[in-house]
Amino acid sequence: xxxxxxxxxxxxxxxxxxxxxxxxxxxxxxxxxxxxxxxxxxxxxxxxxxxxxxxxxxxxxxxxxxxxxxxxxxxxxxxxxxxxxxxxxxxxxxxxxxxxxxxxxxxxxxxxxxxxxxxxxxxxxxxxxxxxxxxxxxxxxxxxxxxxxxxxxxxxxxxxxxxxxxxxxxxxxxxxxxxxxxxxxxxxxxxxxxxxxxxxxxxxxxxxxxxxxxxxxxxxxxxxxxxxxxxxxxxxxxxxxxxxxxxxxxxxxxxxxxxxxxxxxxxxxxxxxxxxxxxxxxxxxxxxxxxxxxxxxxxxxxxxxxxxxxxxxxxxxxxxxxxxxxxxxxxxxxxxxxxxxxxxxxxxxxxxxxxxxxxxxxxxxxxxxxxxxxxxxxxxxxxxxxxxxxxxxxxxxxxxxxxxxxxxxxxxxxxxxxxxxxxxxxxxxxxxxxxxxxxxxxxxxxxxxxxxxxxxxxxxxxxxxxxxxxxxxxxxxxxxxxxxxxxxxxxxxxxxxxxxxxxxxxxxxxxxxxxxxxxxxxxxxxxxxxxxxxxxxxxxxxxxxxxxxxxxxxxxxxxxxxxxxxxxxxxxxxxxxxxxxxx
Ligand SMILES: [Zn+2]
Numbered sequence: 089x090x091x092x093x094x095x096x097x098x099x100x101x102x103x104x105x106x107x108x109x110x111x112x113x114x115x116x117x118x119x120x121x122x123x124x125x126x127x128x129x130x131x132x133x134x135x136x137x138x139x140x141x142x143x144x145x146x147x148x149x150x151x152x153x154x155x156x157x158x159x160x161x162x163x164x165x166x167x168x169x170x171x172x173x174x175x176x177x178x179x180x181x182x183x184x185x186x187x188x189x190x191x192x193x194x195x196x197x198x199x200x201x202x203x204x205x206x207x208x209x210x211x212x213x214x215x216x217x218x219x220x221x222x223x224x225x226x227x228x229x230x231x232x233x234x235x236x237x238x239x240x241x242x243x244x245x246x247x248x249x250x251x252x253x254x255x256x257x258x259x260x261x262x263x264x265x266x267x268x269x270x271x272x273x274x275x276x277x278x279x280x281x282x283x284x285x286x287x288x289x290x291x292x293x294x295x296x297x298x299x300x301x302x303x304x305x306x307x308x309x310x311x312x313x314x315x316x317x318x319x320x321x322x323x324x325x326x327x328x329x330x331x332x333x334x335x336x337x338x339x340x341x342x343x344x345x346x347x348x349x350x351x352x353x354x355x356x357x358x359x360x361x362x363x364x365x366x367x368x369x370x371x372x373x374x375x376x377x378x379x380x381x382x383x384x385x386x387x388x389x390x391x392x393x394x395x396x397x398x399x400x401x402x403x404x405x406x407x408x409x410x411x412x413x414x415x416x417x418x419x420x421x422x423x424x425x426x427x428x429x430x431x432x433x434x435x436x437x438x439x440x441x442x443x444x445x446x447x448x449x450x451x452x453x454x455x456x457x458x459x460x461x462x463x464x465x466x467x468x469x470x471x472x473x474x475x476x477x478x479x480x481x482x483x484x485x486x487x488x489x490x491x492x493x494x495x496x497x498x499x500x501x502x503x504x505x506x507x508x509x510x511x512x513x514x515x516x517x518x519x520x521x522x523x524x525x526x527x528x529x530x531x532x533x534x535x536x537x538x539x540x541x542x543x544x545x546x547x548x549x550x551x552x553x554x555x556x557x558x559x560x561x562x563x564x565x566x567x568x569x570x571x572x573x574x575x576x577x578x579x580x581x582x583x584x585x586x587x588x589x590x591x592x593x594x595x596x597x598x599x600x601x602x603x604x605x606x607x608x609x610x611x612x613x614x615x616x617x618x619x620x621x622x623x624x625x626x627x628x629x630x631x632x633x634x635x636x637x638x639x640x641x642x643x644x645x646x647x648x649x650x651x652x653x654x655x656x657x658x659x660x661x662x663x664x665x666x667x668x669x670x671x
Contacts, residue, residue, distance in 0.1 A: 092533065100586075119160045119267050120285065121152035127264055127295040133350055134302060135311075138248045140167065143222035144147050144609075146265060148213050149332065151289065151352045156610050159213070161265040162186060165195035166220035166589055174215055190282060191262045192244040217265065223248045223255055233273050242407040252366070252404035253350040253419060255597035256411055259283045259387060264346065279508070285504025287343050291445075295338040295346055312353040314616035316344055316413025327615040338414070343447050343506075346411040349401050355382050360394055360437065364401040369421040376400060376421060378625050380433045383461070387437040390460065390532060391453065394440035400432070415439060427465075434461040444540055448502035448569070449549060451533075452515025459520055472650040475520060478513035479653050483575070485524060498647070500572040503546035510572075517653045522553060524623075524651055525564070525608050530556035546570065563627060567605040575655040576603035578647045580611075581631060582663035585642050597624075598649055604628040607652045615640040621649075 102519040111389050129144035150156050161172065165185060172179045179201050186198035197219075207213045219412040226241035235243075246255045258266050259279075262343045271282035301312050315336035321335040338346060353364035361380040366371035384394065396415060403410075410419035412434065444450040455478070463471035498504060501552040502518065505511055523531045534553040542548065550565045581598040588594055595613050606627035612619050613636045626632040645662040648654055 089602045090466050091608070091650075098508050117118040117158065118152055118154075118156070119162075119269050119466075120410045121150060121154075121156050121287070121291045122207075122267060123149040123151045124160055124265065125149050125291070125293050127293070127297075129264060129296070130298045130300055131263075131348075132300040132302075133248060133253060133313075133348075135250045135253055135350065138222045138224050139220065140223050140248060140263060141216040142264070146215050146217060148215065150209050150213075152252075153209055153667075156208040156413040157203055159201045159203055159207075159215070160267045161199045161201060161215075161217065161263055162196040163219055163265055164191045164223065164262045164266055164566065165193045165197050165223070166223060167197055167219050167263070167302075169197060169199045170220060172199055172201050172215055174201075174213060176216075177204065179203065179215070183319060188268070188270040188282075189229040189279050190268055190271040190286075191260060191267070192229060192231060192246060192260055193226045196525035210492065211512060219265075219669055223261060223263065225462055228278075234530065238407070243409055245403065245408040247647065248350075251351075252495050254347070255349075256347040256413065257345045258286055259345060260347075266397060266644055280338055280507050282511075287345075288506055290341050291343065293341045294583055295341060295344070297336040297348070299334045299348070299350075299608055301338070309352065311350045313348060313350050314364060314399065314416060314556070315346065315348040317346070336352075342521070343410075344414045344556070347416070347418070347582070349418060351402070351404070353401065359397075360401065360440075361398050361433075363421070365421050366400070366402045366404060369402055369671065371512075372421040374400070374435070375426075376429055379426065379429050380437065383430065383433050383437055385642050386433065386461065386464065387457065391420040391441040391455065391535060392440050395443075396440050398440045398473070400436065405521035412436075412439075426489055430461060430465065431458045434458050442535065442538070444538070444543060444549075446503065446543065446546070446549075448505070448515040448518075449509035449513045449543075451508075452502070452519055454459055455512050455516035456523075459516060471520075475533065476650060478516055480505075482509040482514040483653070497571045499572065502569045502572075504524055505572075505576060517651075521564075521568075521607060522561075524610075525559060527558040563606060564608075567628060574603055575653050576605050576607050576626070576628065577659075578611075578626060578652075579608060579659045580601075580645050580647055583642070583645050583662055583668075585664060587641075588609065589634075591606045593638050593643050595638065596633065597645055597662075598631055598633050599624060599626050600631045601626040601628060603655055606630070609652045610646060611636070611650045612637055612646045612649065613642050614644040614646070615642050 125145055126147040129142050148159055158229040169183045172181050181199045181201040183197055183199050186196045188196050203213060227244040230240035230244055246261045253262050255261050257264060266286060268282050269387060270284050271279040275277050304310055313334040315337040317338045354367060356363040356377040358377045358381050361377055363373040365375045381575050403418050406420045406422040408420050410620040412536055415637040417432060418430055433456045434457045438454040443454055449511050454632045459475055462474050502515055534556045537552050554561050579600050581600045584596045586594050608623050608625045610621050611624050611634060612621040613639050620632060620638050622636055624632055642664050647660045
């Protein structure tokens with residue numbers, strides 16, 4: 089029996105809130121009790137109607153401590169539940185709107201399903217499901233918290249439309265069922281937390297998708313369907329011409345968000361990459377493909393030869409924010425800015441060359457490669473400026489906890505975090521610091537010795553790195569990788585310049601760090617006509633002393649060239665007056 093009429097829902101809610109206290113307790117929902125371990129879905133896309141119709145089977149595992157008689161299934165509020173069956177029999181379910189910013193509409197259609205029998209902890213239940221509706225451009229969740237329309241739509245660009253379809257999954261559009269507590273964009277980091285919990289639960293899940301279209305006229309070219317899954321069969325122009333049915337598989341979801349695009353794409357094909365472009369951007373696609381080929385040797389030198397071919401697909405909105413799903417990058421090709429192209433290409437190729445199930449390694453290195461690329465193109469300062477942009481993203485995250493609790497130290501550490509700002513931007517800075525500390529060759533050797541299948545513990549890669557250098561790095565990994573000790577805050581406490589018998593100047597500098605994370609940081613002593621830079625290790629909540637020899641009287645000392653993320657950089661310059669020099 090289906091219980092879907094709005095009147096019934098109203099009565100139900102009214103009843104529960106006022107009278108049926110016993111029932112409320114029995115009915116108290118643990119929305120995150122079940123992990124969805126597998127999806128096997130047939131997805132019918134009807135671009136002309138902007139419609140999506142899905143049917144298929146999902147498997148839910150009870151990961152809570154108690155038996156569960158009720159399961160929660162959530163899809164975008166623009167979709168409606170049609171049927172839910174368990175063990176071949178229709179299940180009772182109540183469908184209700186559920187406010188949550190995990191979906192672009194800011195709302196979910198939530199089915200509360202009564203299971204035929206309680207599912208014991210660690211046991212599973214299979215459900216046959218069907219739902220349908222439209223997916224149109226909708227940025228309600230962003231505009232209602234005050235994001236200007238343009239910015240909101242370049243962020244939430246998902247839609248099915250007659251000319252172009254691109255839809256991302258959890259965190260953008262719940263086009264496949266999920267189950268999370270409500271996410272609220274107006275609360276800092278709340279959406280990231282909810283999404284992080286969902287992705288962590290789903291990391292080992294698998295997804296099989298079979299795309300289905302209404303039969304096409306015999307003279308029509310079928311659209312190209314792409315998705316980010318690892319294994320694809322006939323995804324491009326697959327199936328028969330009149331009735332294409334591409335398939336897409338994610339054997340293990342990991343942290344990727346399933347997404348699909350459907351468009352009349354043209355193709356620029358090279359050994360390392362396939363670029364799918366909209367008709368107006370064919371030239372840009374060729375340039376993109378050529379840029380990728382040229383970048384392969386640089387990536388191979390750092391991260392090994394790319395192991396698989398990467399794919400880039402065009403987005404119709406020239407202002408759309410790029411998005412990656414597995415080995416597929418979605419990005420507008422209209423912005424043929426060679427610098428942005430280079431950054432995107434480098435990121436993709438790094439993924440193709442080096443893969444890890446740990447996001448701080450997988451994504452961190454792909455972003456680190458971008459900084460390396462900029463340094464090679466335009467010098468170290470350009471790379472530092474680029475990292476500074478990323479630093480803004482995670483500095484705010486780091487500042488939120490003034491006195492980190494010990495569980496935060498562990499949960500927000502790079503090895504555990506589900507926060508993208510940390511495992512992307514902060515990890516990039518950590519890789520850069522490691523490279524500055526041990527040098528290019530040692531880091532390349534450590535990375536070359538990495539084997540994804542042997543990475544069973546968080547300390548596996550840190551040990552490979554330690555093996556390549558006589559420097560002790562344990563404290564560094566503890567401050568930045570195993571735990572989140574926040575950021576350092578350096579300050580030159582004092583500087584004593586003295587002229588020596590040999591007519592050079594020796595400056596004794598004391599550097600303080602009031603932050604809890606230590607770092608090896610560059611210190612530059614400037615003088616008329618030049619400067620000398622040395623590196624100094626300043627542990628967390630400590631001082632360190634360094635002596636720098638220079639040919640002329642010092643004028644200024646600068647701690648940190650921007651390569652070490654710091655919570656306060658306004659106190660990094662120390663002026664020395666001519667009279668300060670001891671004779
Ligand atoms: Zn990536």
